[in-house]
Amino acid sequence: MADMYQLPSASLDLLFAAISADGRRILAPTDQDGRSELQPVTSPAQVAKDYLQTALSAKEVVFPKVEQLLSYTLAPGQVDLVDATPRAEPTVVFGIRPCEASGFQALDAVFNWDYRDTFFNARMDQLTVIGMSCTRKDDACFCTSVGGGPGCAKGSDILLTPTADGYLAEVLTDKGRAIQALAPEAFKPAAGVDKAALLADVPAAFDQPALTAKLPALFDGPLWADQSLRCVGCGACAFVCPTCVCFDIQEEADAKAGRRIRAWDSCGYHMFTLHASGHNPRETQGQRWRQRIYHKFSYYPERYRSLGCVGCGKCTRACPVDMNLKEHLVEASQVNS
């Protein structure tokens, strides 16, 4: 149940100061040589003025690209294991979009089903999300096709929607209320703001439930090989994606000591499924492209009852050869099965 407030622009300084004084770092989109990047900030003045989205997603806050899982020292006949303690700083992520905010749920589905991943949980526990609704979109966006929207509250603890003189602020969760309590005077009563009128118009591009139902029949067809002909097999799409969570575990050691590290990985790489024998279950890029689509739109919903995609379009924007995911999904929706 959301509590609605008006947050005047002038009060943002107050809010930021209160959050910092509470010992939390604030990460927000900032302008870096024309790029939009999540960086630590202390004042609203440092936040980028006009950004659609950052290139990388906020998943890095809870799922860093390099994470030490354990370390050890070695001596003849002896190994001393040292558990790694996840370093989780109290953090507020400010200004990420509703699509990205809803991505945390997909990460949680993987990290907490059955075994619980303590590294993810330690960071997630310390994270509060102040999302920012979208007043514009681009050709890569398709949040409304996957159950989201430019003002969707899922995943945000507080959701801000820009108004003429500040923001509509929906305080959504206990974590959000805890932030509000740091600077209650910043939150004024909301006076009948029509949120929907402020949001970007994002028409749905395809019927996702229908596509999900259709995918099994398309598995063996030629569509995936055709769509992926221009795919160069890099990991850009997986790495910028707010919901992609596949990872590698690497060992770095010398004769005396070592450590085990988790690093981002991608199902798009040919080595991802390569067996030591040389056998590769997904030998062609077409099979790997198909895995990306099916994992997000077929296996995820079957397993976790949520999608593995939030329609943010980051993959499309990051792709060196413009593999426009929305376009590919529309094509799959329209092909005869």
Add this chain to the structure above:
Amino acid sequence: MELREKAKQLLESGAVKAVLGFEAGTGGIRRPAFAKDAARADRLGFDGEQNLASYVTRKEVKRLGKVAVAAKPAVLRALLQLMAEHQLKEEEVLPLVLDASGQVQELASAQAIEEHLALEAQVIPAEDRALMDRLGKMTRQERWDFWQKELSRCIKCYACRSSCPMCYCGHCTMDCNRPQWVPVPSHALGNLEYHMVRAMHLAGRCVECGDCGRACPVGIPIHLLTFNAEESVHAQFGQRAGASAKLDYAMSTFRPDDKETFIR
């Protein structure tokens, strides 16, 4: 004749199994496009930046058969370099270029490619030239700091490697774990070592298309590292990558009159 008509002609006659060109993509940007039949050829054009030569060594493309490729100078240089390195045979690819009057021309042999390159020079974009000059004027420490800052953003996605026509190795140095030449994770050492090794592997082989820098999702001007290595080889050995289909690679050739004396 425009590319789409030439493509249709080539596909209908069976001269090639696919034509690689460009089509309009998201928000009007240009992206690589494959036409395997005359119907798909309608959307093809020459206008686009990615180096299409990176596709001719991929097994999914090789399996199609002979391909025609819309080729600006960097693509032609890449094709020659690939031929010189025995990764491509003349008869496997048909470069298509625009002649002086804007008509599509076929370059049916390595020699034809070399002759065309003599007419159509490749120019490093002014913006890149300016940044290279700026880097050249820095002290060594300043340059180191510049690259440390840029490489700290690297996420080891390998978009740069995957876009590069000269990075065709089926088992890249980075993929090797016996020994693990370069650490896999995207920490300071893993990032630095990867890019250093790649720049060294491309010295004398880089055709200066800039695809790696364009591909980088976090905006690192990574192409400047390989451009610099390439310019360095040119300055010291007088060679350019992709000048000919016959290999004369300075970095792997020793001649008795080599000015380095350590090996004697």
Add this chain to the structure above:
Amino acid sequence: MSDKNIYLPYLMRIARITLEAPGVRTFRLEFVDEAAARAFDFRTGQFGLYSAFGEGESTFCIASSPTRKGYIECTFREVGRVTAGLADKEVGDIVGFRGPYGNVFPIESWKGKNLVFIAGGIALPPLRSVIWNCLDLRDWFQDISIVYGARTVADLVYKDELKEWEARPDVKLVCTVDPGGETPDWTGKVGFVPPVLEQLAPSPDNTIALVCGPPIMIKLTLPVLQKLGFTPDSIYTTLENRMKCGVGKCGRCNTGKSYVCKDGPVYTLEQLSQLPAEY
């Protein structure tokens, strides 16, 4: 669930090393921590991730039976960085173990049935765990038959145990080697596993078949079983896929909606037929 680091392995001391075949070793491992040793239990079919500290982790089934306490065993071939690191180890050295992971062979549901074990080469280890488990509970089951083949006599693993099984009156063992793989004193069969199985012709009535082998052997064995009348829900196999986390998170072993490390590695043929052939 506790807030333990799920990627932290147990430390294990190598108690015994057996060279089974060229490049193939069995390690008997004991827990360094006695409390962990007492608390540890597993069921047949499960696997673990074994660490060669300094090199990384590799996935092998637990090849010993859960009825034998105080140790676990794994059998592996030296093929890459981690297995080369393990192969270098000596008795007394420390390795790591994470597990038990994966699903199990539902042996309780096979009470009163006949069992046919069919294995090839280095794929006997997962079935060896089940075989000893079932032999330790012998009166649960009716007839037990084992068909095991390898390329050559030297490639047969668990050579001493094969002799034990052969000597037992309550087990029927048929060993075979590929044509050309026999030695002058070889008394077993000569021929590939699928035709040897067809010759043995086990009845499908009230029988469970377990098949484990290289992809080509499985591909040719399944039609034989089907020809003999076995139904897809009475044929069990174990899958192997590249793994890293072993706990259903890293995505590597994902095949269809299944994680081989969680929903497998044990599958009936019926379950397997519902997955894409990406393994």
